[in-house]
Amino acid sequence: MGLELEIVHVFRSYNGNRILRDCSFGFAKGRTYVLQGPNGSGKSTLFRALALLEKPDSGRVDYRDGGRILAADLELRRRITLVLPRTGIFNTTVFKNVAYGLKIRGIARAESEARVNDALLAVGLAHKKWHRAAELSSGETKRLGIARAMVINPEVLMLDEPTANIDPANTEIIEAIILKMKQERQATILMITHDPAQAERLGDDLLFMQDGKIIPA
Amino acid sequence: MQSILEGFAAAFRLIVTGNPELWRIILLSLQVSGTALILATVLGLPVGACLAMRRVPLRGLVISLLNTGMGLPPVAAGLFLYLFLSRSGPLGFMGLLYTPTAMIIAQCILAFPIVASLSHAAVANVDPVIRQAAITLGATPIQESLAVIKEARYSIMAGVMAGLGRVMAEVGAIIIVGGNIAGYTRVMTTTIALETDKGNFELAIALGIILLTISFSITVALRFFQRLGHTGTSANSWA
Numbered sequence: 315m316g317l318e319l320e321i322v323h324v325f326r327s328y329n330g331n332r333i334l335r336d337c338s339f340g341f342a343k344g345r346t347y348v349l350q351g352p353n354g355s356g357k358s359t360l361f362r363a364l365a366l367l368e369k370p371d372s373g374r375v376d377y378r379d380g381g382r383i384l385a386a387d388l389e390l391r392r393r394i395t396l397v398l399p400r401t402g403i404f405n406t407t408v409f410k411n412v413a414y415g416l417k418i419r420g421i422a423r424a425e426s427e428a429r430v431n432d433a434l435l436a437v438g439l440a441h442k443k444w445h446r447a448a449e450l451s452s453g454e455t456k457r458l459g460i461a462r463a464m465v466i467n468p469e470v471l472m473l474d475e476p477t478a479n480i481d482p483a484n485t486e487i488i489e490a491i492i493l494k495m496k497q498e499r500q501a502t503i504l505m506i507t508h509d510p511a512q513a514e515r516l517g518d519d520l521l522f523m524q525d526g527k528i529i530p531a
Numbered sequence: 532m533q534s535i536l537e538g539f540a541a542a543f544r545l546i547v548t549g550n551p552e553l554w555r556i557i558l559l560s561l562q563v564s565g566t567a568l569i570l571a572t573v574l575g576l577p578v579g580a581c582l583a584m585r586r587v588p589l590r591g592l593v594i595s596l597l598n599t600g601m602g603l604p605p606v607a608a609g610l611f612l613y614l615f616l617s618r619s620g621p622l623g624f625m626g627l628l629y630t631p632t633a634m635i636i637a638q639c640i641l642a643f644p645i646v647a648s649l650s651h652a653a654v655a656n657v658d659p660v661i662r663q664a665a666i667t668l669g670a671t672p673i674q675e676s677l678a679v680i681k682e683a684r685y686s687i688m689a690g691v692m693a694g695l696g697r698v699m700a701e702v703g704a705i706i707i708v709g710g711n712i713a714g715y716t717r718v719m720t721t722t723i724a725l726e727t728d729k730g731n732f733e734l735a736i737a738l739g740i741i742l743l744t745i746s747f748s749i750t751v752a753l754r755f756f757q758r759l760g761h762t763g764t765s766a767n768s769w770a
Contacts, residue, residue: 365667367663367666367667388669388671391666391669392669395667395668395669396667397667398660398663398664398667400660401660401664402658402660402661402663402664403664404661404664404678404681404682405682414665414668414678415668415669418665418668418669418670418671418674419669462664462668463667463668466668466669
């Protein structure tokens with residue numbers, strides 16, 4: 315459980331603006347990294363490259379399992395996940411949203427149901443299982459996004475501002491979920507936050523992003 | 532006025548008594564338009580979705596052509612299809628002219644741009660974050676496309692219903708390629724045109740009432756799907 319990952323001399327530009335500039339860093343297996351930095355410094359772009367959502371203009375993103383570099387294919391994509399800052403909920407029930415990742419992996423219905431129920435219980439949404447996801451509050455929607463990621467048991471979990479724009483109560487619940495995941499699973503967790511206190515509470519390693527590069531804090 | 536009222540009374544009698552000719556015409560209309568719509572959806576939905584989600588060569592031109600096709604005059608479509616299917620035309624050897632198959636092809640040509648164009652708009656309007664969410668959860672390219680199409684399902688259904696409205700009300704193309712042959716290619720719209728010409732209003736009015744009812748049902752269904760699109764589903768089932 316848990317993969318190592320490394321970015322090597324990654325460059326990425328949008329419309330001529332260079333966002334990532336020769337960005338290199340190695341993330342060790344099973345640790346929790348919290349990334350901070352000003353808006354526009356390249357944090358989300360870095361996560362999108364790490365989640366294989368976008369290819370860098372140059373440089374590489376290497377995932378390693380026992381020293382062996384893994385091919386950036388569907389098999390690898392299914393071992394990692396990124397919880398986006400906007401959750402992107404499907405227009406259906408809470409249950410079906412969480413079950414999606416299992417359904418596309420062809421997991422048997424009984425097993426899926428049990429895993430979805432566990433995930434919903436963990437994020438405190440079990441009572442809203444059959445509610446329409448669109449009816450959830452913004453805090454609950456963030457928790458739904460985390461449940462959707464948790465249920466597929468990723469070896470690398472990336473969370474892009476999981477507590478942005480939500481109230482302290484929901485922030486506390488989400489922090490508790492992340493801490494529990496740190497303790498119970500050996501996944502490599504990468505997280506972006508603008509809250510230095512939260513970074514201290516959750517991170518094993520604190521990183522800072524400036525001008526498209528990662529600097530250990 | 533008296534003759535109009537008499538015409539309506541006779542028309543209701545035809546509907547209520549289940550006049551066999553009337554029902555044969557209605558069934559053929561539904562069969563032709565239904566088949567045409569299914570074909571247009573099977574072809575149009577993937578085309579529309581593909582244009583919205585993939586990098587397709589000449590994409591802008593194809594979208595413009597589809598949008599133009601939405602306003603394609605049925606008589607023009609009928610004329611060109613007639614030229615292709617007539618004995619001296621390139622497809623004349625198939626012997627399809629003046630058959631229900633020719634009418635299905637004609638209506639499919641009319642419905643296809645509507646279904647494709649509205650499907651394209653529906654899929655293109657889905658929030659891009661839905662696709663990204665599907666990818667981050669491990670979807671294959673096909674699963675990712677299906678997730679996006681599923682999000683657009685109510686708008687797509689509205690497009691399909693708009694296509695049905697177009698083909699059910701259409702007369703110009705099918706009268707040219709179908710020939711309005713009694714008991715074989717005569718459908719509701721062509722019968723109304725013919726019977727009105729002949730001054731036999733009972734059957735025309737009866738079919739007119741049924742067409743209006745179908746039209747009203749399509750409008751209600753359209754509104755239903757559009758409202759569903761805004762409110763989503765609350766189904767508590769797994770599937």
